[in-house]
Amino acid sequence: MPDVKTTTQSKSKRILDDQVHRLSAALEAANVGVFEFYPQTGIANWDLRVGKIWGIPDDEEITYETVISGVHPEDVALHDDMTAKALDPDGNGVMDLYFRVIPRNGEPMRWVRTVATCSFEDNTAVLLLGTVRDVTEKRKLEEHNQLLINELQHRVKNTLATVLSVIRLSKPEDNNIENYITSLEDRLLSMSNTHSLVNRNEGKSIDIKSIIEKEFLAYVGPKKELYSIKGPSLFIRPPYVQVISMAIHELITNACKHGALSMPDRNVTITTSLKDGIATFMWAEKGDLGNLPQGQPKGGFGSFLLSKIVSAEVQGHTTYAITPAGLFYKLVFPLEEARK
Amino acid sequence: MTPLPKVLVLDDQQLIAFSLAKMLEENGFEVLGPYANVSSALDCVENLNPDIAILDINMGDGTTSESLADELVEKNLPFAFVTGYGSAEIISPRFKDIIKMHKPVRSAQFIEMVKSLAA
Numbered sequence: 001m002p003d004v005k006t007t008t009q010s011k012s013k014r015i016l017d018d019q020v021h022r023l024s025a026a027l028e029a030a031n032v033g034v035f036e037f038y039p040q041t042g043i044a045n046w047d048l049r050v051g052k053i054w055g056i057p058d059d060e061e062i063t064y065e066t067v068i069s070g071v072h073p074e075d076v077a078l079h080d081d082m083t084a085k086a087l088d089p090d091g092n093g094v095m096d097l098y099f100r101v102i103p104r105n106g107e108p109m110r111w112v113r114t115v116a117t118c119s120f121e122d123n124t125a126v127l128l129l130g131t132v133r134d135v136t137e138k139r140k141l142e143e144h145n146q147l148l149i150n151e152l153q154h155r156v157k158n159t160l161a162t163v164l165s166v167i168r169l170s171k172p173e174d175n176n177i178e179n180y181i182t183s184l185e186d187r188l189l190s191m192s193n194t195h196s197l198v199n200r201n202e203g204k205s206i207d208i209k210s211i212i213e214k215e216f217l218a219y220v221g222p223k224k225e226l227y228s229i230k231g232p233s234l235f236i237r238p239p240y241v242q243v244i245s246m247a248i249h250e251l252i253t254n255a256c257k258h259g260a261l262s263m264p265d266r267n268v269t270i271t272t273s274l275k276d277g278i279a280t281f282m283w284a285e286k287g288d289l290g291n292l293p294q295g296q297p298k299g300g301f302g303s304f305l306l307s308k309i310v311s312a313e314v315q316g317h318t319t320y321a322i323t324p325a326g327l328f329y330k331l332v333f334p335l336e337e338a339r340k
Numbered sequence: 341m342t343p344l345p346k347v348l349v350l351d352d353q354q355l356i357a358f359s360l361a362k363m364l365e366e367n368g369f370e371v372l373g374p375y376a377n378v379s380s381a382l383d384c385v386e387n388l389n390p391d392i393a394i395l396d397i398n399m400g401d402g403t404t405s406e407s408l409a410d411e412l413v414e415k416n417l418p419f420a421f422v423t424g425y426g427s428a429e430i431i432s433p434r435f436k437d438i439i440k441m442h443k444p445v446r447s448a449q450f451i452e453m454v455k456s457l458a459a
Contacts, residue, residue, distance in 0.1 A: 150425075243354070313353070
């Protein structure tokens with residue numbers, strides 16, 4: 001007949017074993033390491049997971065100095081301070097801190113979070129028991145998010161500075177407020193569409209043909225008969241997309257207001273070429289343009305942008321002229337090899 | 341009539357640069373540039389005798405205008421930084437006493453600042 005006491009004992013042991021097993025499985029799954037530190041002797045124990053973060057073999061005797069030897073020099077003072085506070089019988093006996101560990105075995109630096117509580121006997125700290133978790137990935141994600149936020153901040157500020165510049169530079173000579181507002185509206189909508197285009201392309205270079213199509217679509221609707229594009233794709237890097245888009249926008253609006261597209265059955269011919277890293281964009285409104293003054297167009301923001309700003313921005317040069325044969329705008333600029 | 345104070349303007353974003361230039365011209369300054377890169381601005385410092393300089397910090401290609409700023413300090417030529425978000429924080433501490441204005445700028449404040457440099 002089995003001994004009742006033994007049976008109860010072995011049942012308790014089984015329950016205890018189960019619990020230990022469950023705890024260790026949970027720690028394993030959560031990648032949480034456990035440590036204990038006896039302040040009176042200076043001896044510490046940690047499990048394999050903590051030893052792995054520090055890059056220290058598990059047969060080595062661990063002391064507080066071992067722990068500190070792996071802490072990033074800039075974080076040692078913080079670690080010492082927080083440990084001293086946790087061990088202080090007058091404190092709350094809790095420690096919770098983030099710090100960097102430089103593994104002894106040459107593995108890359110890790111960010112860890114330690115959470116521990118201290119037990120006291122007779123007003124003396126006897127045991128600091130806690131967990132250590134590798135939070136490097138989380139930390140990287142946070143840093144990456146911060147980068148994105150900064151970049152967004154930068155872009156918003158920059159966009160507003162650009163908008164303010166457009167507002168100032170396009171102040172009309174004739175003080176016609178209604179026309180001014182309409183033009184500003186068109187320009188800002190064009191910028192907004194460009195922004196979407198750049199965003200959709202996730203920072204990749206954009207074919208000038210897409211820019212031309214976008215600008216025509218936004219200003220005149222789906223009227224493909226108004227223009228033709230011949231020649232190779234020119235892939236414009238994102239920093240230059242905005243200014244090139246603005247230039248094309250100005251060409252289109254000018255053509256619609258005073259140029260070929262203000263007359264029936266006329267169109268625009270756009271030609272591109274790319275040779276030895278030099279790109280050419282040619283805009284032609286061929287044929288008689290009525291009473292538009294001959295020579296280089298002057299005055300408004302559009303001609304200023306087309307003749308001065310674009311070329312300086314893309315480090316190229318422009319020619320812009322109205323002749324008896326029509327209106328011609330040529331932009332020549334260095335272009336790196338096409339990247340799709 | 342005394343000659344207009346000559347202001348060198350450097351900003352890789354030309355739209356912004358020309359808008360600063362316009363504000364300056366409307367307020368009695370002569371503008372040199374605006375320049376889009378440090379080397380052409382350095383040429384200007386050597387050859388056109390600017391009285392004041394307005395510099396963007398970040399030149400868009402990963403470089404900064406710090407080398408030009410060093411030259412201006414050397415020549416004892418008054419200047420200020422007009423800079424985009426985050427750039428004033430990355431500039432070397434040796435320029436800690438130089439005026440830094442963040443873009444976008446208010447015209448009146450910008451002109452007042454340039455006038456203080458010219459005084």
